[in-house]
Amino acid sequence: MSAPLPVTSISQTYSLAVLLRTNTAQLLTTYLKYQGSPFSDRGLSDHGLQLTGLPVAAASFCAWRQQSVEERLGENFKAYSAYIEFLQLVTDDQTVLNPTALDLLKLLRKTHSRIRMLIGKLAGLMTGLGLTIPEVAVDRLPAGSLSASDWERKIRGYVVCLGLTNWLERTVRDLTFLKKKHRQ
Amino acid sequence: MANIVTSACCVVLAAVVVVYAQRRSQQGGRIQYEMIGSDVTMMCGTLESDASVTWKVNGTDVKADKVEGPRLILKEVALASNGLYSCFENPTGDLKDQITLRVGEPPKEPVVTCRSNTYPKGFYCTWHLPHPSYIPTEFEVSVKHGNKKLEFQKDPVHKNRCYVKYPELFSTNKYKVNVIAINALGNSSTYISFDEFSIVKPDPPEKLVANPVPNNVRRLEVTWNNPSTWPDAENFPLKYFLRYRPLILDQWQHVELSDSTSHTITDAYAGKEYIIQVAAKDTEIGTWSDWSVAIHATPWMEVPRQHITSTTEAGIAETSPSPAPPSAKPQLSAAMGGSSVLTCRADSL
Numbered sequence: 001m002s003a004p005l006p007v008t009s010i011s012q013t014y015s016l017a018v019l020l021r022t023n024t025a026q027l028l029t030t031y032l033k034y035q036g037s038p039f040s041d042r043g044l045s046d047h048g049l050q051l052t053g054l055p056v057a058a059a060s061f062c063a064w065r066q067q068s069v070e071e072r073l074g075e076n077f078k079a080y081s082a083y084i085e086f087l088q089l090v091t092d093d094q095t096v097l098n099p100t101a102l103d104l105l106k107l108l109r110k111t112h113s114r115i116r117m118l119i120g121k122l123a124g125l126m127t128g129l130g131l132t133i134p135e136v137a138v139d140r141l142p143a144g145s146l147s148a149s150d151w152e153r154k155i156r157g158y159v160v161c162l163g164l165t166n167w168l169e170r171t172v173r174d175l176t177f178l179k180k181k182h183r184q
Numbered sequence: 185m186a187n188i189v190t191s192a193c194c195v196v197l198a199a200v201v202v203v204y205a206q207r208r209s210q211q212g213g214r215i216q217y218e219m220i221g222s223d224v225t226m227m228c229g230t231l232e233s234d235a236s237v238t239w240k241v242n243g244t245d246v247k248a249d250k251v252e253g254p255r256l257i258l259k260e261v262a263l264a265s266n267g268l269y270s271c272f273e274n275p276t277g278d279l280k281d282q283i284t285l286r287v288g289e290p291p292k293e294p295v296v297t298c299r300s301n302t303y304p305k306g307f308y309c310t311w312h313l314p315h316p317s318y319i320p321t322e323f324e325v326s327v328k329h330g331n332k333k334l335e336f337q338k339d340p341v342h343k344n345r346c347y348v349k350y351p352e353l354f355s356t357n358k359y360k361v362n363v364i365a366i367n368a369l370g371n372s373s374t375y376i377s378f379d380e381f382s383i384v385k386p387d388p389p390e391k392l393v394a395n396p397v398p399n400n401v402r403r404l405e406v407t408w409n410n411p412s413t414w415p416d417a418e419n420f421p422l423k424y425f426l427r428y429r430p431l432i433l434d435q436w437q438h439v440e441l442s443d444s445t446s447h448t449i450t451d452a453y454a455g456k457e458y459i460i461q462v463a464a465k466d467t468e469i470g471t472w473s474d475w476s477v478a479i480h481a482t483p484w485m486e487v488p489r490q491h492i493t494s495t496t497e498a499g500i501a502e503t504s505p506s507p508a509p510p511s512a513k514p515q516l517s518a519a520m521g522g523s524s525v526l527t528c529r530a531d532s533l
Contacts, residue, residue, distance in 0.1 A: 021468075045358050045377065048330040057354035061304055062528035064353055065419075162356050169381065170354040172468055177419050 009128060010182060013121040014175040020114050021168040027107050028161040034094070034101045035154045049159050052142040054086055055079040057166040064170075069181070070126075072174050074134045077122045079167050080115050081136040086160045087112045089145060093153040111164070118171075213268070213282040217319055217368035220287050224261050228254040228271035229281040236274040241267040261287045263318060288319030290370025294363045298376065301473075303384045303466060305415050306349040308339065311363045311374070321367040330357035355380055384470025386422060387411035389445070389462045394481035401454035401483050404428075407446040408462050408476065422464045425472060430456040431480075442467065457482045 032039045050056060055078060067075070091108040098104060126133050148156065218224045228237045231254035239246040239256045246269070250257050258265055269283045292315050300307035311323060327334040327348050339345040348359075359380070364373040389408040397403040406426065410417045423442040429435060430453050441447055452458060461475040 018468075043377070048357050056356075058352045058356065059354060060352050061350065065528055166354045166356050169469070173354075173419070176421065176467070180418060 009121070009125055010175060010178050013118070013125060014172065014179060016114070016118055016121060017168060017171045017175055020111070020118060021165070021172055023107075023111055023114060024161070024164045024168050027111050028165055030101075030104050030107055031094075031157055031161045034098045034104050035158070039154060039158060049155065051086070051156060051159050051163075053082060054160065054163055055082050055167075057163065057170045059170075069129065069178065070131045072178065073122055073126050073129075073131065076167075076171050076174060077119065077126065078134050078136060080119050080122070083160070083164055083167065084112065084115055084119065085141055086156075087115065087164075089141060090157040090160050093148075093157060097150060097153060115164075213284055215284045215286055217286050217288060218261055219369055220262060220289055220318070221260055224258045224265075224285070226256040226258070226269055226271075226283050226285070227281075228256070228273075231273065231280060237271045237280065238274060238277075240270045240272070243270075258285075261285070263287055286319050288367070288369060289315075289317050291317045291321050291365035291367055291372050293372045293374045294323065294365045296361060296363045296374045296376050298359070298361055298378060298383050300350075300380075300384045300470070301387045301411070301413050302415055303386075303420060303470070304350055304353050306347060307359075307383055308345055308347045309361050309363075310342070310345045311365075312344055313365060317365075317367055317369075319367050319369065321365055324364040324366065326362045328360040328362075329355070334359075350380065353380065381469040384466055386464045386466065386470075386473045387413045388473045388476040389424065389464050390476070392460065392462055392476050392479050394449075394458070394460050394479055396482065396484035397448070398484055401485060402450060402452050404449040404452050404458060404460070404481050404483055405446065406449060406460055406462075409445060411464060411473070414464075421467050423467045425463045425465070426460070427462075427475075428452075428458050428460040430458055432456065452483045454483060455485055 032044065034040075038044060055075075057079070087108065091105065091112065094101065094104060094108060123133050145156075216224075216226065226239075228235070228239075231237065233253045235254045237251065237254050239251060246256060250259075254271070256269065256271070265287050266285055269285055270279060271281050272278060273280050291313055294311045295314050296309060296311045298307050298309040309325070309327070311325070313321065323344060325336070325346055327336055327346075329351055332351075334348055334351065336346040336348040339347055356379075358377045360375065360377045362373060362375045364371055388411060390411055391409040392406070393408070394404045394406045397405055406428075408424075410422060414420070414422065421443070423440065424445070426439045426441060426447055427436040428449055429437060437449075437451070439447060449458075449460075458481050459478050460481060461478045463472045463475050465472045
């Protein structure tokens with residue numbers, strides 16, 4: 001029972017990732033707009049902020065290039081499984097911090113559901129290729145997440161939104177890579 | 185490997201020390217740097233204030249009313265004031281000192297631009313002064329990724345250019361480049377920051393060729409190569425923008441293409457000479473390249489049977505490629521170990 005080459009499936013996942021990339025770029029801009037200074041200032045830099053439990057997209061070229069198909073899809077799957085939870089947290093935070101920012105809240109929810117779709121597609125791809133879907137720990141948010149200050153919540157949302165845009169750049173490249181591979 | 189094994193750029197600092205030094209010696213020349221428009225005093229060695237000296241500039245006498253003891257005073261110097269000033273003690277005529285006057289200005293903020301035409305390998309930055317300073321000016325460059333200092337290589341061919349390898353891909357950290365311009369009259373600096381993706385701009389496509397299609401008066405077959413500087417078109421594919429028009433019209437036709445380095449124009453006006461260009465862009469990020477060198481081509485024409493004297497040779501397209509444009513292409517292969525292809529050791533794929 002050999003799995004057929006999932007060319008269509010990879011293409012569809014690629015298209016979704018491209019759509020999400022535009023989506024998340026818009027989300028980042030909209031998010032920053034509503035948080036006030038210094039988030040809404042020009043030339044904002046993240047200064048290498050990271051959140052515990054939030055996967056970082058950055059990788060050396062060689063490490064990224066040398067991944068097996070299983071690792072490549074697996075890393076994406078794990079990353080977005082984590083982001084889904086952080087996104088929900090950011091949505092909850094923003095519902096309190098910026099309740100009248102309806103476009104932001106809508107965008108957060110739309111992104112959330114599309115990421116969910118992406119996770120589904122990635123799982124489908126892995127199953128179709130006979131690969132093991134990695135186990136993802138439930139409840140990955142760091143302790144104390146719910147009792148953060150307003151400032152911490154805003155920073156957290158920024159890191160999540162920014163990190164998401166970078167993950168999608170990486171995912172789009174990953175899927176391009178896989179598209180080429182499976183065309184052979 | 186993605187590891188950075190390049191030497192840090194610190195040659196500049198040594199030159200800075202030289203530029204600042206105004207060694208005072210009894211004999212032998214020294215250089216005196218002064219601002220354009222300022223009043224300048226030149227001292228003849230270490231002579232007493234009641235000494236009497238004669239000054240010459242480039243061998244010609246300097247006007248006496250500008251002399252006060254061992255001092256020569258020049259008002260509102262201009263570039264024309266530049267020269268080798270010599271002073272001779274009276275009445276012996278002994279040469280006591282020689283000063284080269286160089287008039288100039290402190291540097292204005294350098295203009296700095298960075299670009300990646302070799303994504304995902306690295307990027308280069310270039311800088312220049314917006315206005316001349318007229319005196320030797322050195323540049324000190326530093327590059328940071330987030331808070332981490334990055335090493336870079338000076339370009340072996342282009343002055344005022346350095347090359348940086350991307351330490352990692354898909355990074356949220358911005359790159360920060362600081363360029364300080366320093367000369368004897370002052371210094372100024374420029375700081376720019378950007379992310380990995382925004383500076384990506386490939387070089388234009390190469391070897392653009394257009395051939396007529398036999399027996400088809402409205403077609404031209406166009407092919408081109410990827411820019412040779414783009415390291416991995418397989419995994420970082422380019423898309424293309426083709427534009428063409430007959431020489432006699434101003435309006436361009438445009439076609440955007442992915443996945444193919446050829447295209448057949450099917451709506452050419454019969455018998456008309458066309459001008460054709462192509463540009464390239466990474467399919468996902470960055471901006472379009474500059475237009476390639478333009479080529480000229482005319483669709484196939486039937487050879488008229490009766491006219492022997494004025495023959496238009498059918499089937500020969502005028503592909504007159506201009507000499508390669510003096511575009512900003514860093515000569516990386518020599519510096520980077522003989523290959524512009526991306527490699528990783530133990531490439532399992």
